[in-house]
Structures are given as C-alpha cells and as structure tokens.
Amino acid sequence: MATVVAPVPGRSRWLVLMPYVVLALATLPILVLYVWLFYSSFFPRVEGFRPIGDLTFDNWRFLWDPASVPQMRNRPPVIPLTVNTLLFATLTSLISLLVSSMAGYAFSRLRFKGRRVFLGGVLLLHSFPSVTLLIALFVVLRTLGLYDKLVGVILVQTAFALPFGIWIMKGFFDNIPWDLEMSALVDGAGRLRTWWRIMLPLVKPGLLALGILLFVEGWNQFLLPFVFMPSGSQQTLSTLVRGILGEGRFVDYGLLTAVGLYYIAPVLVLFVLAQDQLMRIYAGGVKG
Amino acid sequence: MRVVLEQLTKKFGDVAAVRELDLEMRSGEFVALLGPSGCGKTTTLLMVAGIYRPTSGAILFGDRRVDHLHPKDRGIGMVFQSYALYPHMTVAENIGFPLELRRAIGKPERDQRVREAAGRVEIDDLLDRRPSQLSGGQQQRVALARALVKRPDILLLDEPLSNLDARLRHDMRGEIKRLQKEIGITSIFVTHDQLEALTMADRVAVMRNGRLQAYATPDELYARPRNRFVAEFIGTPPMNFFPAELGSRNGSVVARAEGIEVELTRAQLPRGEARQATMGVRPEHLSIVSPADGNVTGEVYVVEPMGREQIVDVQVGERRLRVIAPPGFTGRIGDRVGLRVAAERLHFFDPTSGERLS
Numbered sequence: 047m048a049t050v051v052a053p054v055p056g057r058s059r060w061l062v063l064m065p066y067v068v069l070a071l072a073t074l075p076i077l078v079l080y081v082w083l084f085y086s087s088f089f090p091r092v093e094g095f096r097p098i099g100d101l102t103f104d105n106w107r108f109l110w111d112p113a114s115v116p117q118m119r120n121r122p123p124v125i126p127l128t129v130n131t132l133l134f135a136t137l138t139s140l141i142s143l144l145v146s147s148m149a150g151y152a153f154s155r156l157r158f159k160g161r162r163v164f165l166g167g168v169l170l171l172h173s174f175p176s177v178t179l180l181i182a183l184f185v186v187l188r189t190l191g192l193y194d195k196l197v198g199v200i201l202v203q204t205a206f207a208l209p210f211g212i213w214i215m216k217g218f219f220d221n222i223p224w225d226l227e228m229s230a231l232v233d234g235a236g237r238l239r240t241w242w243r244i245m246l247p248l249v250k251p252g253l254l255a256l257g258i259l260l261f262v263e264g265w266n267q268f269l270l271p272f273v274f275m276p277s278g279s280q281q282t283l284s285t286l287v288r289g290i291l292g293e294g295r296f297v298d299y300g301l302l303t304a305v306g307l308y309y310i311a312p313v314l315v316l317f318v319l320a321q322d323q324l325m326r327i328y329a330g331g332v333k334g
Numbered sequence: 335m336r337v338v339l340e341q342l343t344k345k346f347g348d349v350a351a352v353r354e355l356d357l358e359m360r361s362g363e364f365v366a367l368l369g370p371s372g373c374g375k376t377t378t379l380l381m382v383a384g385i386y387r388p389t390s391g392a393i394l395f396g397d398r399r400v401d402h403l404h405p406k407d408r409g410i411g412m413v414f415q416s417y418a419l420y421p422h423m424t425v426a427e428n429i430g431f432p433l434e435l436r437r438a439i440g441k442p443e444r445d446q447r448v449r450e451a452a453g454r455v456e457i458d459d460l461l462d463r464r465p466s467q468l469s470g471g472q473q474q475r476v477a478l479a480r481a482l483v484k485r486p487d488i489l490l491l492d493e494p495l496s497n498l499d500a501r502l503r504h505d506m507r508g509e510i511k512r513l514q515k516e517i518g519i520t521s522i523f524v525t526h527d528q529l530e531a532l533t534m535a536d537r538v539a540v541m542r543n544g545r546l547q548a549y550a551t552p553d554e555l556y557a558r559p560r561n562r563f564v565a566e567f568i569g570t571p572p573m574n575f576f577p578a579e580l581g582s583r584n585g586s587v588v589a590r591a592e593g594i595e596v597e598l599t600r601a602q603l604p605r606g607e608a609r610q611a612t613m614g615v616r617p618e619h620l621s622i623v624s625p626a627d628g629n630v631t632g633e634v635y636v637v638e639p640m641g642r643e644q645i646v647d648v649q650v651g652e653r654r655l656r657v658i659a660p661p662g663f664t665g666r667i668g669d670r671v672g673l674r675v676a677a678e679r680l681h682f683f684d685p686t687s688g689e690r691l692s
C-alpha cells in the first residue's frame with residue numbers, strides 16, 4: 047500500500063530509486079557471470095574476461111559430432127541424456143503434483159485420525175537432508191530391483207519432493223472458503239467431483255507454480271541420478287556436466303561452458319515464461 | 335415438502351450448538367430461523383442440508399428420514415451468506431452446475447433451464463460474466479438462481495440479505511418473499527434481523543443458545559411473546575420492562591409498577607397466584623399526554639426524531655421508558671409529561687423464569 051510518503055520532491059524520488067539501485071548492484075555479479083558463460087562458449091579460450099581467438103562453434107560440436115570430442119567418447123550421446131532428463135523432470139513433477147494436490151486437499155479439509163502426526167511428519171521429512179538417506183535408499187532400490195533404473199530414481203526424487211509439495215498445496219486449499227465446497231455438495235457433487243471441478247481449478251496458480259519448481263528441481267537434480275544410476279545409459283545431463291568437469295588432468299572450459307549453457311537454457315526459458323505463476327506461490331488465494 | 339426436525343442436537347466437542355430442536359414446517363411454508371449471533375441457526379441449516387451430521391435426533395422430509403442421506407440426495411437448494419459462487423465459472427456455468435451433475439439432463443435442456451432461472455431473478459444479461467464482475471446484489475441473484483435451477487423441494491437461505499446495503503435489502507426482501515410464494519417451495523431462512531423475519535416469514539422460530547424459544551406467526555410473536563427473551567428480541571425499539579406487583583382491588587386484579595397502576599383484563603390474568611411479575615410494554619403502546627391525564631408522570635430525557643415518528647425517552651422514577659410519539663410532539667428535554675398506558679397491551683412475565691404469565 048503506497049501510503050503518502052513525505053511530499054518532498056527531491057527526497058521522495060531517491061527513496062523510490064533506492065531499492066532498484068541496491069538490487070541492481072546485488073544482481074550485477076550474477077548477470078556478468080551469465081554473460082561470460084554465454085560468450086565463452088563461442089571462443090576457443092577466454093582469459094579473465096578477454097576472449098582469445100576467433101568466434102567459433104567448436105565448443106558446441108558435442109551436439110552434432112560427439113565422436114570428435116575426446117571427453118564425450120565414453121559417454122552416452124547428448125540427445126538420449128536430454129530425453130532422460132526431460133522424462134525425469136516431467137514425471138517427478140507430474141507425479142508429485144498429483145499426489146500433493148490430493149494429500150494437500152485431505153490435510154486441509156478432512157479430519158481423520160492421525161492428521162496432526164502426519165502433518166508433523168511431512169514437515170520433518172521436508173527438513174531431512176537427502177544425503178543421509180542414500181544408503182538406506184540404495185538398499186531399498188536394490189531389493190525392489192529398481193537400482194540403476196530411471197524409474198527408481200524418479201520414485202526417489204518424487205518422494206523427496208512430496209513434503210514440500212503437500213505443504214504448499216495444503217496452504218492453497220486452506221485459502222479456499224468452506225462455503226464453496228459446501229455449496230458444491232449441496233449442488234449435488236460428490237467429494238471427488240467437488241475436488242476436481244471446484245477445488246482444483248481454484249488452486250491452479252499453485253499447481254502451475256509448484257509444477258514449475260518441481261520440474262526445475264528435477265532438471266537440476268544431480269545427486270540421485272549420479273548415485274543410483276551409475277552405469278550410464280539412463281543418466282541425466284547433470285551427470286554429464288559433472289563428468290566433464292571431473293575428467294582429471296585438464297578441463298576443457300570451452301566445452302564445459304557450452305554444455306553448461308545447453309543444460310541451463312531450458313530452465314532459464316521456463317523461468318522467464320512462468321514468472322507470473324511463480325510469484326503466486328507466495329500469494330495464493332481465490333480470484334477468478 | 336413437509337420438513338420435520340425432531341429433538342435435533344449438534345455438538346462440536348463439548349459445545350452444544352443446537353439442542354433438542356423440535357420444528358415442523360408445512361409444505362410450501364416460509365419459515366425464518368431467528369436469533370442472535372452464535373445461537374445455532376447456521377448449524378441447524380447445515381444439518382438440514384446434510385453438510386453436518388446431527389449428533390442425535392431426526393430430520394424428516396415428507397415422511398422419509400433423511401438425516402443420513404448425502405446432501406446431493408436430499409433435493410435441496412441453498413443460498414449461502416457469502417453466496418459461494420464459483421469464481422472460475424461464468425454466471426451461466428455457475429447456475430448450470432447443479433444440472434451438469436444430472437445425467438438425464440442434456441445440454442439443450444440445461445441451457446434452457448439456466449436461462450429460465452436467470453430470467454426469474456432478472457439477470458439474463460449477465461450470463462457471460464464472472465462473479466468478480468458482479469455487484470453484491472447481482473451475485474445474490476445468481477446464488478438464488480443456482481439454488482432454484484434444479485427445482486429442489488426445499489430452499490435454504492443463510493442470511494441472504496446481510497451483505498446488501500439497506501436499500502437493496504429492502505427490495506430483495508420483497509422479491510425473495512414473492513419468489514417463494516410464486517414457486518411455492520418450502521423454505522427455511524436464517525437471519526438475525528427480527529424485521530426481516532417478521533416481514534418475510536409465515537412462521538418464525540426464535541432461537542437462543544441452541545434452544546428453540548418460540549415458534550409462531552409474526553403476529554403472534556409480536557402480540558403474545560412466549561417469554562421475556564422473545565419479547566425483547568422482537569420489535570423495534572425494544573419493549574420496556576419493569577418489575578411489577580400484582581394485587582387485587584375491588585375484586586379485580588391490578589398491577590402496580592413505578593407508580594403506574596392498571597387494572598388487568600381477563601385475558602391478561604396470570605395463571606396461578608403470582609404476586610411478582612416483570613411487566614413489559616412496547617414503546618408504541620405508550621402515549622405522551624399532559625401530566626394530569628397520564629397513568630404516571632415523568633420527565634423527557636431525550637427526543638430522537640425519525641421522520642415518520644419520534645422516539646422519546648421518558649424518565650419515570652428510577653427508570654427510563656421508551657415511547658413512540660407522533661411527529662407533532664414538540665416536547666423538549668426536561669419537560670414534564672404524562673404517560674398513558676394501553677392496559678390491554680401489557681405483558682407479564684415470571685421474574686425468575688421469564689415465562690409469560692397469562
């Protein structure tokens with residue numbers, strides 16, 4: 047709410063500009079880094095901020111001619127990796143969305159035995175660092191025969207994403223007045239239809255925002271695919287980046303920047319496209 | 335459809351929101367549930383709707399027990415206090431939603447009935463809008479149309495007028511009453527505004543702390559309130575009360591209070607041998623006369639002109655009585671006046687239980 051700030055012309059203009067200046071200064075280093083990343087990928091070498099040599103697409107060869115890139119030789123090709131990553135991110139976010147929106151609804155609306163315990167547990171799980179569970183998960187996956195399979199990692203990632211998702215969705219459902227639901231029941235809808243026709247459309251902003259966040263989280267996930275899919279064919283892009291980085295003697299920075307850029311581009315695009323939706327995750331509510 | 339509530343009780347934990355409510359509504363009747371905030375009106379309505387399950391007691395529609403039926407199987411339409419319109423649907427979709435859930439009704443018939451229901455409440459031209467683009471009054475009409483579109487047997491209204499401004503409230507009062515009579519649908523209407531209840535309903539159920547206080551026609555509630563709570567709650571400005579002594583004089587019974595002494599008619603005679611009573615008289619049944627002509631004299635405390643009439647507070651001894659005076663009354667603060675009591679309009683209540691004595 048813009049209440050009346052002191053109507054002193056000179057001073058108030060400064061007050062308005064101040065936040066922008068501060069924010070711009072704070073963002074500058076990140077911005078510079080992105081720009082650097084971008085143009086380094088088109089030069090053979092970069093020293094500091096100064097490019098050496100001529101503009102070239104050599105670094106991007108991994109896309110069309112992976113055989114000629116030494117670091118790519120023992121790795122699966124990029125396109126299947128991309129597909130894997132896409133599958134991984136999409137499926138984890140979709141499954142999490144489905145489960146979170148149902149569980150969130152139940153937590154928000156139904157009074158069942160053990161509700162508080164479950165809610166507390168969800169919160170506790172959320173604050174649990176996933177690293178501590180790696181060994182236990184390894185055993186579980188092995189037993190189920192899901193070790194070294196994309197499906198297994200998708201399930202694990204989904205499980206890790208759920209507490210956050212459930213909590214966020216519960217918040218969105220909490221904001222919907224009871225009257226709407228009662229009204230739907232009186233109008234003749236059952237529980238499931240009420241959920242589908244009335245509740246879900248009203249939390250759509252939440253679903254979109256959560257979906258995007260989960261997708262990005264899946265896209266960026268490194269630890270789980272790295273640990274639980276060691277043998278390659280089902281790996282994801284993050285493990286490729288890490289592989290190139292950790293190739294021992296000398297690192298080809300040109301290649302690394304190109305692969306890195308290729309890797310983050312979809313996320314950047316997604317963020318730009320979905321900015322509005324993401325903002326709403328902290329401002330949920332019912333509005334037509 | 336006849337509606338019967340039998341010993342209906344609802345507890346939330348230890349709190350009893352509704353206690354042993356007995357109520358019977360005739361088919362086509364318009365009944366108001368009236369009472370102060372928190373007395374259990376909404377809870378009662380939601381039990382009839384099937385949203386809340388009664389803790390004990392029974393609900394009958396016609397001769398059929400319905401208290402374990404799902405809301406969708408009860409044949410009710412309901413207007414919520416907040417209207418509860420679905421924000422993501424247009425007006426037409428909102429009104430059509432109850433029909434969407436019925437297999438037997440195809441799209442053409444649905445559209446037809448949506449238009450018909452919208453026409454009834456005169457919102458045909460708003461069908462493409464979203465609820466957020468409507469005024470409060472229009473939203474309420476949409477809610478009414480949505481409640482009526484599936485032609486329910488029973489219509490429930492929870493404080494439908496409380497979100498409207500005074501002017502619109504008055505208009506809608508008449509309109510809802512007319513609509514109800516036109517369709518002839520059994521309706522229960524919740525309100526905390528006694529004027530709404532008196533003007534709209536065929537019968538009014540007055541509730542307090544989850545209990546039924548009185549259930550009668552508006553005329554009867556006004557003329558013969560069953561207890562002091564009802565007497566105080568019904569009528570504006572509220573009834574004046576003061577303690578009175580009942581005695582006899584020349585073979586007839588007289589009541590004495592604050593220097594007023596009136597002879598009681600046969601109908602007013604208290605049952606039993608009561609000596610003490612709380613006497614009640616409505617402001618409109620007191621009139622201001624010259625000091626010599628009154629049953630009692632007092633001093634004008636304050637005058638509130640209301641246009642059509644004036645409300646005058648008169649100090650009589652320890653007490654202040656509210657009187658309605660015609661617009662021509664020109665008394666000033668401090669003037670001595672006489673008060674004449676319409677003796678046949680006095681009410682007597684038991685001083686402890688508050689029950690009506692006659």
Ligand SMILES: Nc1ncnc2c1ncn2[C@@H]1O[C@H](COP(=O)(O)OP(=O)(O)OP(=O)(O)O)[C@@H](O)[C@H]1O
Pocket residue numbers: 346349350351369370371372373374375376377378526
């Ligand atoms: N879901 C609930 N859980 C616990 N207590 C409730 C619940 N609903 C209502 N109550 C309590 O029951 C009592 C009756 O509530 P109710 O909503 O029926 O009152 P009301 O007559 O409709 O009042 P108002 O005019 O303020 O709407 C209140 O004391 C209220 O606090």
Ligand SMILES: [Mg+2]
Pocket residue numbers: 375376377
């Ligand atoms: Mg209420």
